[in-house]
Amino acid sequence: MEKRSDSRDKRIAAPAAAVYAAMSDPRRIARWWGPDGFTNTIHKFEFRPGGQWLLTMHGPEGKDYPNESRFTRLMPDRIFEIEHFSGHHFLLTIELEEAGSETRVHWRQTFDTVEHYERIASFVASANAQNLERLAQEVRSGSAAATG
Secondary structure, three states: OOOOEEEEEEEEOOOHHHHHHHHHOHHHHHHHOOOOOOEEEEEEEOOOOOOEEEEEEEOOOOOEEEEEEEEEEEEOOOEEEEEEOOOOOEEEEEEEEEEOOEEEEEEEEEEOOHHHHHHHHHHHHHHHHHHHHHHHHHHHHHHHHHHO
8 A cells, every 4th residue: 555644643641532622722732733843823723524724833943834724524532633735735633542541642644645745754754743742741731730
């Protein structure tokens, strides 16, 4: 099978509902979305299938990256999926699966062609790993805020 996706898993020590909460709240997603050093301004966040998500990612070097996506599939505590239109076109599917006191986060970013994926594969791999770690940090800090 042709390789045009970056797939990775991360276990987060929290229930799926806590992970999904960090993904479905625009204030929280603004804190963790993107690779290390990036910040975000959310302009529109219509969290429903077919809803628009417009944001600007602010890179650590000072460059702004406008992003336009559409939510394609949302299932509370299970699935978060977007189609990304600006710059690189891809489908991002994040699946959550509870395993005891942890949640397995399966992250799959699929590009239109093998060639497109191969051009940016090394960046995508490190960026997605950083993104998942930032999500885990947000879930930990959100859980601490809820219990503290």
